[in-house]
Amino acid sequence: MTDKINLRTAEYNIFRVIAKNPERKMPYRALVSASGYAPKSFSNHLHYLVTSGVVTKSGPLQKQTIHAVLFMTDVQVGPVTRRPSVAHNNSKPKAAPIKKKRNCLKCREKFWIEHKNNWICKGCKSSVAWTECAGAA
Ligand SMILES: [Zn+2]
Numbered sequence: 612m613t614d615k616i617n618l619r620t621a622e623y624n625i626f627r628v629i630a631k632n633p634e635r636k637m638p639y640r641a642l643v644s645a646s647g648y649a650p651k652s653f654s655n656h657l658h659y660l661v662t663s664g665v666v667t668k669s670g671p672l673q674k675q676t677i678h679a680v681l682f683m684t685d686v687q688v689g690p691v692t693r694r695p696s697v698a699h700n701n702s703k704p705k706a707a708p709i710k711k712k713r714n715c716l717k718c719r720e721k722f723w724i725e726h727k728n729n730w731i732c733k734g735c736k737s738s739v740a741w742t743e744c745a746g747a748a
Contacts, residue, residue, distance in 0.1 A: 618659075625653070628642060638676055664680060665681050666679055666680055715731055
């Protein structure tokens with residue numbers, strides 16, 4: 612098994628409380644006190660466990676129950692490189708660069724196109740003839 616989910620120590624400790632429970636679930640509030648973490652940092656840790664698919668929440672907001680989805684053998688304490696950032700990620704995905712070759716309409720040489728309407732190679736574009744005729748095209 613190489614695809615264990617890396618957790619921070621705090622998240623691992625919280626998950627262990629749930630996973631070691633005979634029913635593999637814990638009422639939210641009981642879990643907070645069992646974990647020993649402050650409610651605010653606890654909710655951050657729990658959020659990560661939920662978004663990673665390690666645990667799920669069920670029930671009404673005030674009386675939630677936390678269920679273990681994975682097992683202790685599925686997780687490990689390790690470096691967490693990529694944390695899900697649902698609220699803070701506003702950046703749009705960049706368009707993938709075109710990686711395609713095409714024959715230049717002018718010199719017939721193969722060249723890497725820069726965009727889909729790129730029909731003339733760089734060499735021809737920078738030539739005087741192209742620069743002069745471009746406006747008329
Ligand atoms: Zn060309």
